[in-house]
Amino acid sequence: MKYFQLLFRINPLHKNIYRSYKHQTKIFGYNPNLKNTPSNIEEIQTNLTRYNKSRCSNPSVSLLIDAYRKHGHQLAKTDPLELAVKSTIPELDDNIFPQFTINNSEDVKNLIGLTISDEEDKLPSNKQEWIQLLQKRYCDKISIELEYIESDIERLWLARRFEELRTLKLEPTLQQRIAEHMLKCE
Numbered sequence: 001m002k003y004f005q006l007l008f009r010i011n012p013l014h015k016n017i018y019r020s021y022k023h024q025t026k027i028f029g030y031n032p033n034l035k036n037t038p039s040n041i042e043e044i045q046t047n048l049t050r051y052n053k054s055r056c057s058n059p060s061v062s063l064l065i066d067a068y069r070k071h072g073h074q075l076a077k078t079d080p081l082e083l084a085v086k087s088t089i090p091e092l093d094d095n096i097f098p099q100f101t102i103n104n105s106e107d108v109k110n111l112i113g114l115t116i117s118d119e120e121d122k123l124p125s126n127k128q129e130w131i132q133l134l135q136k137r138y139c140d141k142i143s144i145e146l147e148y149i150e151s152d153i154e155r156l157w158l159a160r161r162f163e164e165l166r167t168l169k170l171e172p173t174l175q176q177r178i179a180e181h182m183l184k185c186e
Contacts, residue, residue: 044153051156054107060100062111064130067092069159072138073145100127113160137166 055062071091079085090096102108108123124130138144144162149155170178 048153048156050110054104054110057104057107058102058111060097061102061108061130064097064100064127065111065134067096068134068138070147072134073143075135075139076143077139077141078143094127094131097127100130113163137163140166142166 071089074089075086075092077085102125105123105125124133144158146155146158149158
């Protein structure tokens with residue numbers, strides 16, 4: 001016990017440097033008042049109702065999407081030297097989802113945060129197209145892991161926002177401004 005106390009004792013000189021994340025306060029961006037506004041609560045409830053209805057009508061698609069949201073980061077190509085490359089993991093094996101059916105294609109739009117662009121004029125219609133789409137979103141050079149977030153609402157919002165941003169096309173003027181700012185940073 002003494003070793004534990006010595007290990008985690010805070011030096012009086014460094015007490016102002018040490019801060020921990022307080023999830024019930026506004027420290028590090030958490031704002032509890034934002035969640036309690038009536039318009040925000042109504043929007044969250046309608047989105048969750050649509051999402052749960054879509055999950056019930058298309059269980060195989062929702063299981064596939066959930067699997068990539070939970071485990072897709074493990075296959076991501078985030079190692080620039082490619083020293084530790086994983087080609088497959090058991091959680092994302094194609095054989096886990098043998099009975100893949102899409103019951104209501106309109107409800108599928110509520111499961112995943114997609115903005116349909118010109119090259120993707122329709123939603124995927126079979127399992128292989130869904131796997132390609134989800135690998136492109138979650139297993140590319142940018143990935144996201146959300147399982148440490150305790151709130152299901154926040155986790156769902158972040159996942160859908162990540163999926164939307166992966167399809168977002170930037171205007172050429174904005175790309176040029178970003179490139180100029182990057183050059184200034186060098």
